[in-house]
Amino acid sequence: MLHNLIFDLGDVIIPIDLTAPIRNFATLANLPEAEVETIWQQYDFINHYETGILDDEGFRSHIRQLLKNDAWADEVIDTAWNTILLDLPVERIERIKELKQHYRIFLLSNTSPIHIRRVNEVLTAMGQPRLDELFERVFYSYEVRIAKPSPEIYQHVLSEAGLVAEETAFFDDNAANIRAAAELGIRAVQVQPPKTILDYLNENL
Known part of the structure; x- marks a missing residue:
């Protein structure tokens, strides 16, 4: 499950x-x-x-x-x-908001403070919640001081959030990040065009 x-x-x-x-x-x-x-x-x-x-x-x-x-x-x-950063599709945000009713939802990103501030500005302008409001917890590489695909960052997320790997799905576009998560028992799904995250959510949930 x-x-x-x-x-x-x-x-x-x-x-x-x-x-x-x-x-x-x-x-x-x-x-x-x-x-x-x-x-x-x-x-x-x-x-x-x-x-x-x-x-x-x-x-x-x-x-x-x-x-x-x-x-x-x-x-x-x-x-x-x-x-x-390109245009943020609002339907992806709306889908995540729907999923919050049934799952615990987290964000794990190799990123920088400048990018996160900008994404939050865009979300606010769209009338959407900030990332730290949209997700139960956000895990940014610059705060954790570890980057994917290091196994330590996945272990940190599992430990900090109290998650069981086998009960957790991870969606990422990078093959190395997917492999590292899968080796820890996480159900790792690589998001690849022309499909979008919406397609993979429909296929896996």
């Missing part, structure tokens, strides 16, 4: 474009996209940001330093960084 549902955020609840920040920072810095992508790969600052090693200001400082522009305001960096 399933009693608990854990959702990823990016490309499960909200569609994302991983290349959009690279394009936008390249435009801002007047650099080729390939050069910015190389910088992203060479320096591990995004992973450090998403695991809480860097705070917001540290993240922005790294961007200014690596792209050699000290004049960018915080808002300029945040806006470019948030271009990864």
